[in-house]
Amino acid sequence: MAETTTPARPTYSSGQTYTRVPTVIVEDLHVVYKVTAGAGAAASPVAALKRILTGGPVGTVREVHAVRGVSFVAYEGDAIGLIGSNGSGKSTLLRAIAGLMPPTRGTVYTKKQPSLLGVNAVLLNDLSGERNVVLGCLAMGMRKSEVTARVAEIIEFSGINERGDFASLPMRTYSSGMAARLRFAIAAAKSHDVLLIDEALATGDAKFAKRSEQRVQELREGAGTVFLVSHDTSSIEAACERTIWLESGVIRMDGPTAEVLEAYKEFTESGGS
Numbered sequence: 001m002a003e004t005t006t007p008a009r010p011t012y013s014s015g016q017t018y019t020r021v022p023t024v025i026v027e028d029l030h031v032v033y034k035v036t037a038g039a040g041a042a043a044s045p046v047a048a049l050k051r052i053l054t055g056g057p058v059g060t061v062r063e064v065h066a067v068r069g070v071s072f073v074a075y076e077g078d079a080i081g082l083i084g085s086n087g088s089g090k091s092t093l094l095r096a097i098a099g100l101m102p103p104t105r106g107t108v109y110t111k112k113q114p115s116l117l118g119v120n121a122v123l124l125n126d127l128s129g130e131r132n133v134v135l136g137c138l139a140m141g142m143r144k145s146e147v148t149a150r151v152a153e154i155i156e157f158s159g160i161n162e163r164g165d166f167a168s169l170p171m172r173t174y175s176s177g178m179a180a181r182l183r184f185a186i187a188a189a190k191s192h193d194v195l196l197i198d199e200a201l202a203t204g205d206a207k208f209a210k211r212s213e214q215r216v217q218e219l220r221e222g223a224g225t226v227f228l229v230s231h232d233t234s235s236i237e238a239a240c241e242r243t244i245w246l247e248s249g250v251i252r253m254d255g256p257t258a259e260v261l262e263a264y265k266e267f268t269e270s271g272g273s
Helices: 045-054 090-097 129-139 144-158 176-187 206-221 233-239 257-269
Strands: 022-037 060-075 079-083 105-110 115-118 194-198 225-229 242-247 250-256
Touching (some): 022 090, 090 105, 090 225, 115 176, 129 144, 144 206, 176 194, 242 257
Parallel strands (some): 079 242
């Protein structure tokens, strides 16, 4: 049974309460997808010819029930951490919220179109970091004049030029941490109703972590909702007041970050029992 906490209703300075506005509603969400075991070997030319001649299968197909009956509501101004063991369904849940993975059962309601920022967010490796900033901002719907005025600011935020003029070099010359920081800097240049961040802040750069935490706070203050998936619980502790713990596709706990992280720590230290 999932542990849940009903968020407190915010108040004006006069003490008058007001209704929180939902941005994401997930109701009894199930996501099942199929994977083919042995597809790599089956893709060889010899195996392909044999399959054509015999009519045999490509490989063993099995179903993965990645998300199982997940339900929760997120509100304007929420910063929600998502934690759990590898394969617990965190990234699948984000993809379902973003509309990139259709539910097998259940429903996801969102306020406008969520923006998913992941470690594999597409940037063009043969183009410079600066050019990727321009293209990324234009793709988010920013005006050309606004992009031109903010390119330098976005590059400075990412920190990729701290050890040389990397902004003028092709993305393929970047480390994974530099690329992740640039992706976040581009995404954070625009206000989002719902921003989904999948491991993009796990760069090991303390200065960037501080800047990104501040930007997440600014997005929240602008009535945005931020979801943050990370194996680095310190970044979740710093940026999120609420955390959802997924295990084997099921919500194991949903509540204040400090309480959820403490329970998760006990779980991992006990060997996951």
